Amino acid sequence: MAYPFSEDHDMIREAVRGWAQDWFDGGQGPEGVHKAGTGFDAKAWESLTKELGMAGVAIDEAYGGAGLGDLGRVVIMEELGASLASVPFLSTCGISVDLITACGSDAAKADLLPKIASGELIVSYCDGHNALKLEDGKISGGVSHVVSAANADLILLSLRDADKIEIIAIPNKTNGLQIKAHQTMDPTRAVADIRLDAVNKSDVTIIGTISEADLNELVIQSFIALAAECIGGAQKCLDMTLEYTGQRVQFDRTIASFQAIKHKCADMYVAIEEARSAVYYAATAEPAEKTEAALIAKATATEMFFKVAGDAIQLHGGIGFTWEYPLHFFFKRARANRTMFGTPTRDYERLAVGLLGDAA
Amino acid sequence: MSDPVQKVRDEFGTWMKENLAGEFACLKWRGTFGDDEAYPELRQKWEQKLGADGWVGVGWPKKYGGRGYSLPEMVAYNEEYARYGGPGRSGHIGETLFGPTVIAFGTEEQKKQFLPGIRAGTEYWCQGYSEPNAGSDLSNIKTKARLVGDEWVVDGQKIWTSLAVDADWVFVIARAEEGSKGRNGLVFLLVPLDQPGVEIRPITQITGGSEFNELFFTEAKTAKGNILGGVGDGWKIAMALLGFERGASTLGQQMIFANEVNEIIKLAKINGAYHDPHIRQRIAKAYAGLKIMRFSALRMLSGAEKGEWGPETYTSKIYWATWHRDLGELAMDVVGSEAEIMKDGEFGALQKMFLFSRADTIYAGTNQIQRNMIAERALGMPKEPRGDPNA
Numbered sequence: 001m002a003y004p005f006s007e008d009h010d011m012i013r014e015a016v017r018g019w020a021q022d023w024f025d026g027g028q029g030p031e032g033v034h035k036a037g038t039g040f041d042a043k044a045w046e047s048l049t050k051e052l053g054m055a056g057v058a059i060d061e062a063y064g065g066a067g068l069g070d071l072g073r074v075v076i077m078e079e080l081g082a083s084l085a086s087v088p089f090l091s092t093c094g095i096s097v098d099l100i101t102a103c104g105s106d107a108a109k110a111d112l113l114p115k116i117a118s119g120e121l122i123v124s125y126c127d128g129h130n131a132l133k134l135e136d137g138k139i140s141g142g143v144s145h146v147v148s149a150a151n152a153d154l155i156l157l158s159l160r161d162a163d164k165i166e167i168i169a170i171p172n173k174t175n176g177l178q179i180k181a182h183q184t185m186d187p188t189r190a191v192a193d194i195r196l197d198a199v200n201k202s203d204v205t206i207i208g209t210i211s212e213a214d215l216n217e218l219v220i221q222s223f224i225a226l227a228a229e230c231i232g233g234a235q236k237c238l239d240m241t242l243e244y245t246g247q248r249v250q251f252d253r254t255i256a257s258f259q260a261i262k263h264k265c266a267d268m269y270v271a272i273e274e275a276r277s278a279v280y281y282a283a284t285a286e287p288a289e290k291t292e293a294a295l296i297a298k299a300t301a302t303e304m305f306f307k308v309a310g311d312a313i314q315l316h317g318g319i320g321f322t323w324e325y326p327l328h329f330f331f332k333r334a335r336a337n338r339t340m341f342g343t344p345t346r347d348y349e350r351l352a353v354g355l356l357g358d359a360a
Numbered sequence: 361m362s363d364p365v366q367k368v369r370d371e372f373g374t375w376m377k378e379n380l381a382g383e384f385a386c387l388k389w390r391g392t393f394g395d396d397e398a399y400p401e402l403r404q405k406w407e408q409k410l411g412a413d414g415w416v417g418v419g420w421p422k423k424y425g426g427r428g429y430s431l432p433e434m435v436a437y438n439e440e441y442a443r444y445g446g447p448g449r450s451g452h453i454g455e456t457l458f459g460p461t462v463i464a465f466g467t468e469e470q471k472k473q474f475l476p477g478i479r480a481g482t483e484y485w486c487q488g489y490s491e492p493n494a495g496s497d498l499s500n501i502k503t504k505a506r507l508v509g510d511e512w513v514v515d516g517q518k519i520w521t522s523l524a525v526d527a528d529w530v531f532v533i534a535r536a537e538e539g540s541k542g543r544n545g546l547v548f549l550l551v552p553l554d555q556p557g558v559e560i561r562p563i564t565q566i567t568g569g570s571e572f573n574e575l576f577f578t579e580a581k582t583a584k585g586n587i588l589g590g591v592g593d594g595w596k597i598a599m600a601l602l603g604f605e606r607g608a609s610t611l612g613q614q615m616i617f618a619n620e621v622n623e624i625i626k627l628a629k630i631n632g633a634y635h636d637p638h639i640r641q642r643i644a645k646a647y648a649g650l651k652i653m654r655f656s657a658l659r660m661l662s663g664a665e666k667g668e669w670g671p672e673t674y675t676s677k678i679y680w681a682t683w684h685r686d687l688g689e690l691a692m693d694v695v696g697s698e699a700e701i702m703k704d705g706e707f708g709a710l711q712k713m714f715l716f717s718r719a720d721t722i723y724a725g726t727n728q729i730q731r732n733m734i735a736e737r738a739l740g741m742p743k744e745p746r747g748d749p750n751a
């Protein structure tokens with residue numbers, strides 16, 4: 001049990017790790033998901049949520065969850081990252097849960113949270129308040145590149161209504177809602193475009209209202225889970241590299257004995273551990289520090305994962321460049337994570353605004 | 361319920377506020393990286409002031425004049441010290457390196473002999489490890505020690521010895537077994553510097569100052585009892601001492617770093633560097649690194665408190681050293697063309713920091729040695745070959 005985790009966290013980690021590595025090594029795995037072409041493994045999701053009961057990790061106990069907050073989610077995301085398990089945990093159990101918890105009416109919470117916790121409901125959220133228009137009680141507009149939207153039962157959106165922001169929920173079969181899945185470079189995680197054509201506002205559920213500032217903070221804080229995925233993915237890349245370089249022989253010695261390889265691995269390890277600190281810090285930070293900590297965690301971890309995954313390919317030589325060897329899936333996930341919620345450059349600029357004021 | 365850590369913060373914070381004032385006010389934030397030669401006498405007086413009020417050696421057991429602070433209390437103490445801009449401690453080698461080593465390996469008599477002077481700020485120590493041919497490969501020590509009657513006689517040379525000019529004693533690793541090699545046959549000797557057999561020659565550094573020195577021993581003498589452990593224990597004790605280097609003081613060091621970052625931000629706002637998008641990225645990254653270091657330290661210390669230094673602790677030296685070296689470069693870019701200009705023939709604080717930070721990735725294990733250690737100890741990779749690779 002290592003700081004900042006408790007025994008509960010350790011138990012979750014052990015369960016999810018075993019499950020996820022089985023999925024990676026002997027189950028559907030990234031290649032299976034690639035072949036299926038859906039960016040989603042429904043069976044895996046069912047097993048993770050219904051057999052292991054992990055969807056409610058950050059949901060209040062009153063609503064059937066485990067109440068383990070950000071840190072519980074970090075543990076699960078690390079393990080999902082280490083296997084690239086194609087499940088919509090990030091969108092369903094991350095920002096969606098947080099939004100419903102933060103601004104949902106009692107009725108919305110009582111309706112949705114237990115269903116999420118039990119794995120009955122897949123939810124995907126995207127910002128809509130600058131993209132969607134509300135006219136005469138009808139909502140129109142589109143949002144691109146929404147994670148897990150193609151598999152979601154329910155789409156959450158933010159909608160500007162006069163001077164307030166409403167969080168609305170639209171079931172996937174609603175009239176006027178189109179969800180168009182993309183083929184993606186990273187085949188293990190589904191991304192889709194959403195279009196609303198004059199969707200009747202009376203056909204959507206209003207979860208609650210929230211200020212734009214609070215919404216922004218909540219969204220940024222949800223990046224912690226993504227950052228945790230990066231830690232898990234990068235650790236797996238390093239583990240694979242240590243194993244491979246430890247048995248690959250060139251010049252009559254293992255390549256792991258070459259200093260250039262050792263030093264590269266040492267740098268990978270340093271980068272992983274420091275990003276890990278950033279993520280654990282963000283997950284445990286006081287509310288006043290949490291948004292900044294989440295930005296730091298996301299920027300650091302997404303950059304780190306991409307670098308580590310690329311270095312891992314380099315240290316594997318030709319085999320690292322093949323489709324058959326699974327490193328490329330991690331490299332592609334790392335690439336995707338860099339731009340999923342804005343680039344690290346944008347995160348650092350946000351920090352810079354806080355430190356230095358606006359650039360102009 | 362009174363929280364002992366908060367108690368330390370209140371008590372020592374108040375003491376710092378009240379005492380780092382008057383004649384000592386000019387010491388604020390001085391004597392740190394690259395500024396080791398600022399106010400040497402006044403800083404010794406400050407050391408004595410700290411000592412008189414029981415603020416030296418707070419982590420030592422009470423029976424040796426310490427306060428028996430736990431690790432969290434030590435962290436609080438170091439943070440309060442730095443929060444008020446406490447100056448670089450002239451006695452830190454004695455207090456944080458040698459003191460804990462005597463407490464761990466010394467006899468009761470040795471503890472009685474050496475601890476009070478450190479505790480009072482009247483006796484200063486320096487570290488005689490490196491030699492011209494024993495740097496990263498420290499076990500290649502050539503300095504010799506032989507027992508003649510009631511005395512050890514020492515011959516050889518040390519180099520890069522920090523703060524030797526103001527020191528009274530040096531702890532030396534020397535070879536006591538004729539013909540021994542590597543880590544075997546070494547002794548950990550305590551040698552007084554004020555004697556005819558010891559010559560100290562300052563070495564001028566990149567900063568223009570001379571914080572480090574060469575030490576020449578020509579039949580230098582020290583009493584037979586001035587040895588920690590026995591013949592052959594030198595390596596073990598030397599390494600244990602280095603272990604005391606990591607730990608509670610890192611958080612105080614980070615406050616000094618934070619102060620440097622704040623200075624850079626202030627300057628960027630004044631001189632317009634903040635408009636430059638690349639500078640903005642670098643400042644934001646430096647700030648992020650500072651936060652990461654802090655949490656890493658807390659993460660690692662909380663393990664250490666339970667007696668478990670996890671393998672991740674190997675990452676902290678190379679991380680902070682590299683971060684600080686980068687900060688020096690950033691500082692000069694923010695300063696701009698002014699970075700070239702000396703005032704009254706002296707470097708300013710950021711210029712000194714920039715120059716000195718080149719040493720951070722060299723002393724206490726170079727970055728390359730850190731990577732070797734991480735690869736071998738944290739990651740279990742094969743050990744570096746020794747000697748002629750074709751032999």
Ligand SMILES: Cc1cc2nc3c(=O)[nH]c(=O)nc-3n(C[C@H](O)[C@H](O)[C@H](O)COP(=O)(O)OP(=O)(O)OC[C@H]3O[C@@H](n4cnc5c(N)ncnc54)[C@H](O)[C@@H]3O)c2cc1C
Binds near residue numbers: 486572726727744
């Ligand atoms: C400011 C400052 C203060 C110091 N204070 C003290 C002090 O108080 N007491 C004391 O005893 N010492 C002190 N030192 C000495 C310091 O510990 C040594 O400089 C350091 O250990 C490196 O040794 P070296 O200088 O002999 O360099 P070398 O060991 O010769 O290294 C030269 C280069 O080779 C690289 N290298 C060496 N071995 C390997 C390897 N196996 N693999 C890859 N690369 C390698 C190094 O990383 C370095 O880049 C101080 C140094 C500095 C800069």
